[in-house]
Amino acid sequence: MPDVNAPVSAHEMMILAIASQLKGLRHIAVGARSPIPGSAAHLARLLSGGTLRVSILGSRKHSPFVNGAPELFDCASQGRIDAFFLSGGQIDGNANINLVGVGDIAAYPRAEARFPGSFGSAYLYFVVPRVILFTLEHTRRVLCPKVDFISAPGTSAPGVYRPGGPKALVTPKCLFAFDRDRGRFTLQSTHPGVTVDEVRDATGFEFDIPPSVPETPTPDAATLSLLRTDVAKLIAETYPAFSRRTWGVG
Amino acid sequence: MPDVNAPVSAHEMMILAIASQLKGLRHIAVGARSPIPGSAAHLARLLSGGTLRVSILGSRKHSPFVNGAPELFDCASQGRIDAFFLSGGQIDGNANINLVGVGDIAAYPRAEARFPGSFGSAYLYFVVPRVILFTLEHTRRVLCPKVDFISAPGTSAPGVYRPGGPKALVTPKCLFAFDRDRGRFTLQSTHPGVTVDEVRDATGFEFDIPPSVPETPTPDAATLSLLRTDVAKLIAETYPAFSRRTWGVG
């Protein structure tokens, strides 16, 4: 059994912060390479009392998709996916994300650093109402002033079809909210033990800081136990290495 | 056992005339309500020595389609269907076909006579290289000067995407060939016992008559036996009433 008295880790704080963004939703999809959002989705589902459906790409037990690779995207087009998760090798203060590479775009396809590629971001960022951005590395390198390549833009000009977009950005240090009209992040809470100055120092883009920044709520014992037992087991189906590393499960 | 000495019926002559148009092809599809083309396709397949594939809509044993109603049309788009069959409540001398109704189009949707509708004709007529038209009623009413409603046009203006189109028209009386460049039918052969005058009298549109019009070839005993035994059994899967009526099989 996991130790519920062990301190809450930065990854766990990210999971809890993401889960806090998923209340009252009907259907969440989780893409590739997303163990932390996947854990948050499972937690939110367990806490929802059965009203939330979670679809995890690459899962056998938690995927409704039988119509090939396009179905996730078609499903999102139909308005059937309330939340999705995206990351980026670079994320800037306008919530533009870069999954392609670092370097001058004029040299494309050559790059100083090449990331895997945009995956479904250039579509899902437009059509999923609540996209939660996340990064495991809260540094000025990742959270930069301006991305070198826009895989998917944070905001769109008026008239561009865009029912969806970014709502929040979760890092190991804090939770940012994104205001689509202003195209700007606001620091919403810092995780326990992280100061506002520390966030400011580690962040390469400008963001709003309210007069008083609360601490990201820590979980009660019941939620922590749920996370470290049930969620750990559930996410181990798709991410065994992650679950083993984080909770010794799987 | 069917009697191979019984005279060749008008329907059988149509089947043989259609089958004569299907030599050397790889794949033929047969649509709804097409027992005579279906019989011709089966006959051509049996005579091909295994090189011809026949797909019959509505058949369980002779259909490759597992991807829902669009697959037949997608398959044709891909250039994988060499021949298809269309009929019409009206067919005119430019090979325009009308599957919608008789009457002034200005009154649409009201009609003096309403036919079922265009089915897939407005697409397949464009993309299947060898469309064989057929009608069970060779009269001036059906083979008319100008159709009241063009479900699908016989020819298209230059520049219109049209890899396919009409090649022939088979009736209980004769076989017409269609020249796409001239947009006109030529009488190619008359069935045994039918005169050119009889065809001219029964046809409401103008067509070319060569100086000498041969008789549609009648089948040898082996072909007739194949038709009245094997083909009769095969088509009975999809058209039991037709096979019973025509050959007493099924």
Next chain:
Amino acid sequence: MTDVLSIDDLVARIPDGASIALPSDYSGCAMTAVRKLIQRGVRDLHVISMPQGGFQVDMLVGAGAVARIEAAAVTLGEYGIAPRFTAAIKSGEIEMWDSTCPALLASLQAGEKGLPFVPFRGIIGSDLLRVRPDWKVIDNPMAESGVKDPIVLLPATRPDVALFHALKADAHGNVWIGVQRELMTAAHAAKQALVTVERIEDADFLRDPVMAPGTISSLYVNAIAVAKEGAWPVGLDNAYAADHKALQDYTSAAATAEGFARWIANPAQVAAHA
């Protein structure tokens, strides 16, 4: 999540005036549900046939339940013309949107994909373009410079309701439809999918690798009702054949409005398949 309802409660979810996608006769018609709809006195339906209308469309038209039909054809197949449909066309009491099979299906697929429109080959030169003002011809914007390549654009279709019958659902609300994939497209494209089934099995089709490819996930299925012989009299693939006598009886009766009214009201066989 998928609700399991009585047939009456299932059809209660179809409001008057709804656009409703209905399958062709051979691919899973919810005939019992359609008769319940008629009994309820539903009005002003916009029927979208996928892609042909058959007995259920003729019955709905005969009952005065239909304002508009979009279809590539309406026919009773080997039983001949659809008599109530044909009468309604002659009297001008319904609006008709004639289509061609793949265009109708392409519009549904565009709805499934959230596209506003989809390009489509063929059709040019057909009078369908004259009677479908919602279709448009443009010059292919992707053609080589200087090349005129006219092409039809079709609007996407997102029906209010998709209603059909299938062999079976599982305990989670997943519905097995086999190769009738246009039913999956319709369920995806529709705002609401309502399905009658022969039975509900204690299984999970999505977790069964052999069943999953022919299954619509419960994610897309709003409600299910069990309807034994729910496709009578047109029949259901892999289950039971069409009832030829009943279909012949219908066709004869429906030749007149009075005959249709008698048939639909309460013949013994309809009651036996309620």
Next chain:
Amino acid sequence: MTDVLSIDDLVARIPDGASIALPSDYSGCAMTAVRKLIQRGVRDLHVISMPQGGFQVDMLVGAGAVARIEAAAVTLGEYGIAPRFTAAIKSGEIEMWDSTCPALLASLQAGEKGLPFVPFRGIIGSDLLRVRPDWKVIDNPMAESGVKDPIVLLPATRPDVALFHALKADAHGNVWIGVQRELMTAAHAAKQALVTVERIEDADFLRDPVMAPGTISSLYVNAIAVAKEGAWPVGLDNAYAADHKALQDYTSAAATAEGFARWIANPAQVAAHA
């Protein structure tokens, strides 16, 4: 009709310079066939990933067999970056057509349907538009008059070859692919579908109502070769898992060109899976 060939004869049908659709790591990779292609010294392939490239793309790039990649991503997933791909991008030796998953799939579906192009939502404002001159933004021609609604058009894709691995084929050349429906789309869209399978069963999947929905008809399958463990080391759904040690070994070895050359040339395990 479908030919049954040796793996060597199967890959002999893939000419240098062909455009070739290859699945993502999880949906049926013909790994043995890809190694045979590399052994043959294939050159100038235009790889179309459906929609992500993985180990087979990295191997082909490492072998110098690739002129161009169209993909929404190239990655070894939990094993990290694709080392030979990344090196080739840095050295500028391959052409890259970055895409986004649903756009790449939509182009294949447009190819399947014989469309010249397909409209597509999203993307506007992405730099993908700058690096994809074959994509175009137009004002939606079906928008209400006076409304500007910019939308992307994508050209259709018809690959010369679709190459993948599946669990089984039947005696008629039909191939069961289960829920990996993008493989069916690719087989339909491609000019030539070449498939390796674990085994050929004495059956007819198309006549089996439960198997048929997950089956590609032989109509679309040009040739089949039996390749036992043909998806080693990435694994095959419903058959065998990925060989984690072999994938880890590959990833480590491929960090350098020399390491890659050693791995691909003749490690004991590659020989055991030839």
